[in-house]
Amino acid sequence: MRQVVRNVKIIGTGSYVPETVYTNKYLETIIPTSDEWIVANLGIRERHIAAPNQTTSDLATEAGLRAVEDAGLSVDDIELLIVATATADRKAPSTAAIVQDKMKAYRAAAFDISAVCSGFLFAMSVGSQYIASGVYHNVLIIGADTFSRIVDWTRRDAVFFGDGAGAAVLSAANVTEGFLAYRLYTDSSNKKYGFTVPAGGSEIPLTPEVLNQRLQYFQMDGRAVFDSATQVLPQAIHQVLDDTGLTIDDIDLMIPHQPSIKILKKTAEIIGLPFEKVMTNMDKYANTSGGTIPILLDEVKREGRIGHGDKVLFAAVGSGWTYGAAIIKWE
Ligand SMILES: CC(C)(COP(=O)(O)OP(=O)(O)OC[C@H]1O[C@@H](n2cnc3c(N)ncnc32)[C@H](O)[C@@H]1OP(=O)(O)O)[C@@H](O)C(=O)NCCC(=O)NCCS
Numbered sequence: 001m002r003q004v005v006r007n008v009k010i011i012g013t014g015s016y017v018p019e020t021v022y023t024n025k026y027l028e029t030i031i032p033t034s035d036e037w038i039v040a041n042l043g044i045r046e047r048h049i050a051a052p053n054q055t056t057s058d059l060a061t062e063a064g065l066r067a068v069e070d071a072g073l074s075v076d077d078i079e080l081l082i083v084a085t086a087t088a089d090r091k092a093p094s095t096a097a098i099v100q101d102k103m104k105a106y107r108a109a110a111f112d113i114s115a116v117c118s119g120f121l122f123a124m125s126v127g128s129q130y131i132a133s134g135v136y137h138n139v140l141i142i143g144a145d146t147f148s149r150i151v152d153w154t155r156r157d158a159v160f161f162g163d164g165a166g167a168a169v170l171s172a173a174n175v176t177e178g179f180l181a182y183r184l185y186t187d188s189s190n191k192k193y194g195f196t197v198p199a200g201g202s203e204i205p206l207t208p209e210v211l212n213q214r215l216q217y218f219q220m221d222g223r224a225v226f227d228s229a230t231q232v233l234p235q236a237i238h239q240v241l242d243d244t245g246l247t248i249d250d251i252d253l254m255i256p257h258q259p260s261i262k263i264l265k266k267t268a269e270i271i272g273l274p275f276e277k278v279m280t281n282m283d284k285y286a287n288t289s290g291g292t293i294p295i296l297l298d299e300v301k302r303e304g305r306i307g308h309g310d311k312v313l314f315a316a317v318g319s320g321w322t323y324g325a326a327i328i329k330w331e
Pocket residue numbers: 032033034037038041042117156157158159160195220221222223224225226259260262263287319
């Protein structure tokens with residue numbers, strides 16, 4: 001039995017987005033929308049879309065391999081592999097099991113986490129517990145989604161999402177570095193699903209009639225998402241600041257989920273964080289759901305924007321509602 005309760009840090013990151021790009025201008029030609037409205041309200045200019053033969057596990061595998069390489073490890077060093085996704089390849093087996101085979105990471109136990117846009121944050125917290133408790137030493141967490149498969153490309157809300165995957169390798173840290181706090185929340189009261197994919201599960205199995213009603217595609221109440229996000233993100237952030245005894249002025253960088261520029265600006269205003277400290281890349285990728293935080297983390301790290309000792313704040317909100325925040329002290 002290994003020693004229990006250790007600190008946990010991120011020792012490698014990787015990301016992957018598919019090649020095909022749909023610009024706002026292109027979307028103007030297929031649905032009633034406008035580049036101007038999308039940029040002003042959502043901050044999105046383009047998004048990457050998976051090729052017809054590419055699945056969520058393909059994107060996840062590429063991101064996962066890059067993270068393992070960045071960590072200086074081999075796939076055999078990975079003892080646990082968690083995939084956070086809302087667009088699994090299949091109902092069974094889990095996407096993590098498929099990724100295990102594609103990565104040849106056969107030593108790793110593998111399972112999926114379903115928390116939609118908060119999925120990576122949930123995976124980060126769950127994976128960390130196995131390291132903190134001494135059960136595993138190296139855990140690979142991947143956030144990957146292909147929302148293009150649940151988008152109705154005849155509707156104007158097709159503009160919100162893109163496909164992509166990001167990954168991080170978690171490992172044991174010394175006591176002065178690593179995660180300082182995590183908080184996860186779920187509030188499903190009153191069954192008000194502001195974002196849902198009604199059909200394809202046990203409640204509404206797929207039938208020709210269901211397909212005709214287009215219930216296999218996502219449905220979103222944009223106003224409800226905005227109102228909920230700007231309420232719960234600050235709440236979760238205040239809690240992790242409280243847990244660590246830090247103030248918002250101690251935060252060097254925020255790496256949030258990427259729902260819309262307006263949500264992030266409003267959140268930054270409420271918590272009192274200058275917007276220059278809030279990292280964004282939704283202009284290039286839109287909302288990749290489980291992929292947003294790890295893709296952004298990988299980019300920000302590669303651009304050299306995270307320094308030794310920086311306190312980095314993560315925060316996410318997704319369907320459920322699921323939400324949460326975490327703070328890490330970067331090594
Ligand atoms: C999407 C959002 C900007 C819309 O705000 P809103 O004022 O509630 O939007 P409405 O749907 O009432 O639309 C208002 C006007 O905006 C314009 N509009 C809305 N969606 C549009 C789109 N996709 N393209 C172009 N214009 C659009 C239209 O002019 C619309 O007026 P109309 O309904 O008379 O045509 C806001 O709700 C939001 O940011 N929500 C967050 C959604 C999100 O982040 N989802 C991802 C995570 S699940």
